[in-house]
Amino acid sequence: MKTSEPIAGVLAGLPVSAVILAVLAMLALAFAAQWYRIERARRGEGGTWRPRLVDLAIGAVANFFDTLGVGSFAPTTAAFRLLRRVPDEQIPGTLNAGHALPTVAQALIFIAVVDVEPLTLVSMIAAAVAGAWIGVGFVARAPRRTIQVAMGAALLVAAGLFLSAVLGLTPGGGEARGLSGGALAFAVAANFVLGALMMLGVGLYAPCLILVSLLGMSPLVAFPIMMGSCAFLMPVGGSRFVASGRYSLPAALGLTLGGLPAVLVAAYLVKSLPLDGLRMLVIAVVVYTGAGMLWSARRG
Numbered sequence: 001m002k003t004s005e006p007i008a009g010v011l012a013g014l015p016v017s018a019v020i021l022a023v024l025a026m027l028a029l030a031f032a033a034q035w036y037r038i039e040r041a042r043r044g045e046g047g048t049w050r051p052r053l054v055d056l057a058i059g060a061v062a063n064f065f066d067t068l069g070v071g072s073f074a075p076t077t078a079a080f081r082l083l084r085r086v087p088d089e090q091i092p093g094t095l096n097a098g099h100a101l102p103t104v105a106q107a108l109i110f111i112a113v114v115d116v117e118p119l120t121l122v123s124m125i126a127a128a129v130a131g132a133w134i135g136v137g138f139v140a141r142a143p144r145r146t147i148q149v150a151m152g153a154a155l156l157v158a159a160g161l162f163l164s165a166v167l168g169l170t171p172g173g174g175e176a177r178g179l180s181g182g183a184l185a186f187a188v189a190a191n192f193v194l195g196a197l198m199m200l201g202v203g204l205y206a207p208c209l210i211l212v213s214l215l216g217m218s219p220l221v222a223f224p225i226m227m228g229s230c231a232f233l234m235p236v237g238g239s240r241f242v243a244s245g246r247y248s249l250p251a252a253l254g255l256t257l258g259g260l261p262a263v264l265v266a267a268y269l270v271k272s273l274p275l276d277g278l279r280m281l282v283i284a285v286v287v288y289t290g291a292g293m294l295w296s297a298r299r300g
Helices: 007-012 016-041 053-067 073-083 088-098 100-113 118-139 144-166 181-198 205-214 219-244 249-269 276-299
Strands: none
Touching: 016 100, 016 118, 016 219, 053 073, 053 100, 053 249, 073 088, 073 144, 088 100, 088 118, 088 144, 088 219, 088 249, 100 219, 100 249, 118 181, 118 219, 144 205, 144 276, 181 205, 181 219, 205 219
């Protein structure tokens, strides 16, 4: 192969999953480099960048269970509010920037090991990224009270969806590895909305799992779709939050540094955990956090 051969030509000869993994790795490196470059330029503005031990602990616990499909946004939001660690208006940006690289690690693992029909995987990921790109523009400029109301309402809806999945009120899914026609169009549109909601700090995992199950796909297929969607959209959205400065740098760094090793532990050392009780706890946390957001907005 000539050294002058375009990268696109090299990627064209690879399987779709390999191309996705390569692009995802490059996106993660670009995000990390941009994050470092922006914050290095801001160093003269004062303030600390060092994460606290509690930030590392939150990142480790949240991403450990995130790898198992429980989700990281709701528990992290609850921890931030309980500890008064991050102002409400900075929570969406901190979540998307801080959890971005651990989520990329999850996606690299699951896309490599779980077989998904390429068109379904690529189109749903692209839709989520497009939704995130549009949604982050709104969230980065929205007033504190607007973010509180939007996050509170969306968290309560997410809790209802999560509960319906845990109780078996939604279909358990089928055996399909992909979609076509109207079903694919519906899935793409739905993932676009879920990508936009991610920028409000509302996790994509539970709604995406329910979505693919309703459409007759195997629940296992949800893992590369939902993790791939988040892994692509979070660096995109996170980079815009970093550029706007509407996030907490120490807390976000703690989520990243604590989360990356936790992902590897969960993916390679943990084979089976009794997660039903944990999911019910997460639902309770989501309801509490959503109600707290709405109450804060009302008081404000």
